[in-house]
Amino acid sequence: MQNERLRAAMAAGGWTYSTLAAKAEVDPKSVERWVNLGRTPRRGTALLAAETLGEDVHALWPSLRQARSARAVSPELVALHDQRANVPVSAFTDMLAQAAEHVDILVYAAVFLHEAYPRLNDLLRERAAAGCTVRIAVGDAESENVRQRGLEEKFGHGIESRCRLALMHYRPLLGLPGIELRTHATTLYNSLYRADDQLLVNAHVWGVNAYGAPVWHLRRNGDGGIFDTYAASFDAVWSTADPVEEE
Structure with a gap:
């Protein structure tokens, strides 16, 4: 399932797989999977990517909200x-x-x-x-x-x-x-x-x-x-x- 919210946020800011990957400190193929396969990154990586895009991390990856309820993660941890x-x-x-x-x-x-x-x-x-x-x-x-x-x-x-x-x-x-x-x-x-x-x-x-x-x-x-x-x-x-x- 494609992540249309992420695709739209990248398009609005002129971000490519490569440029967002560089900011999120991951491989461009990982960003491609987020967009086209609906994969969810690790929380620290997701926070960094969401901040780069100016988006709410839970709006981009709602599954992170569920994961956090199961395992406490400091909101201060970026990566x-x-x-x-x-x-x-x-x-x-x-x-x-x-x-x-x-x-x-x-x-x-x-x-x-x-x-x-x-x-x-x-x-x-x-x-x-x-x-x-x-x-x-x-x-x-x-x-x-x-x-x-x-x-x-x-x-x-x-x-x-x-x-x-x-x-x-x-x-x-x-x-x-x-x-x-x-x-x-x-x-x-x-x-x-x-x-x-x-x-x-x-x-x-x-x-x-x-x-x-x-x-x-x-x-x-x-x-x-x-x-x-x-x-x-x-x-x-x-x-x-x-x-x-x-x-």
Whole structure:
């Protein structure tokens, strides 16, 4: 059975299978099945596609309402990725580029961002110049918790060197209005990448490098939700972190 509501919404916005698939982070064949076979995507994917089209997700896929009654799903969950390695870097950078008020980054190193997107510092400068508050917390390479993480992930001193490399990448931002850089020595349970009311959470799994651990994409939906829990966690770590001094 064809999904005529979805077909009409795509036609009204000029969306093709390929362009909607790119936004929903799926294969174009999946979108084709939604339209022509009436297939229902996973809830996170459906939410992302519906938001892209400016439609109510339950109007496009009524079966999702029934599924939710059988299994509770947070309305703040946009998407869940099995591994960070499966998430395109553009998902991080595009989200950060949309920020108007807040950019918060909490990691040990996450040098994959600078390696895959050399314009990251330029992007953060642009956000700060537009009035955005940018806070970046990277791991203190000398801390016991960073050293222990290297042992747990069988990465040895690699994590410590990557913390130093991350700090080197971010140092050119020191002293710019609206941008703060700190180092923290906490046990990092999750790496957090926030842009206003959106958040990418890279969960950490014992013995697994961050690129092999899951990522969930959250969008804030009122007070007291999962988003606010992680935002409060960032603030708690930030309060313990040490400002990086200019050399």
